[in-house]
Amino acid sequence: MVRRTAWGTYTRITNALRQRITAGTYAPGTRLPSEAALCAEFSVARNTVRRALSVLQDEGLITVRPGLGRFIQDDATRPRTPSEQIAANLRHQIQTGRFQPGEALPSEARLSERYAVSRSTARAALIALEAAGLVTCVHGKGRYVRQDVPR
Template identity: 70%
Template sequence: MARRTAWGAYARITTALRQRITDGTYAPGARLPGEVVLCVEFGVARNTVRRALSALQDEGLINVRTGVGHFVRDEAAPPRTRSEHIAAQLRQQIESGHFLPGDALPGEMQIARRYGVSRFTARTALVALETAGLVTCVHGKGRFVRQDVPR
């Protein structure tokens, strides 16, 4: 069966959308065009667009609101969920030097108790920090501030 989408098409789409975000075409907080619109624009399958959007999310350039759409990350926007609030506080502690490179972050249970949330909410906050590239997870040991975190 012949390939319908060019190899690496998602990378081309990722680059194009990244450029639009950095040059201000899509402002902070703006909703990106829907998956179907992007499929038509770039002439690719939906999975290719999803892969490109996932790459932008992994880079921390966009956020996904389930059932609503993909939005350009807005640093000034207040956190909407409890996990975002926890992640924002931990990020601030990392950036201020409270947690230094190599330091262990509190565990899921400690965070859950401290903030009065479920363990899943605490885990979601920690995963957000991993996705942002601020911490790394060592299986069985915990999550640690990465050595290469910019200050």
């Protein structure tokens, strides 16, 4: 029997797990429940859970330890404020090639929707990336990954 999942269900799971991580339900350094346990909890297929976990890994909220499982990132390396968290997630995606040089970053509105924060918080994260020299702002167009960003 083939299970079908509603389109975008992985985003619901990603948001739920992100909320648990940021709220402290899953303490830093602890292991996440197994894929099988998450599949049972959310009543979805394993690929749906893997896609959600992949997003959290791309954002730097969780790490994978081969043979052991997925773990919540330690407090020492995890950003403190929501804008720092957004900036760290975007920085990680730039450094891993998810955002290529010259590619546009998500807008303030898109980031505020995705992370459930105000536009000023999203703006602060983007300004931090500009200050770090990773992003350039084109007035009226958006923010783009700089061409000379080291990989």
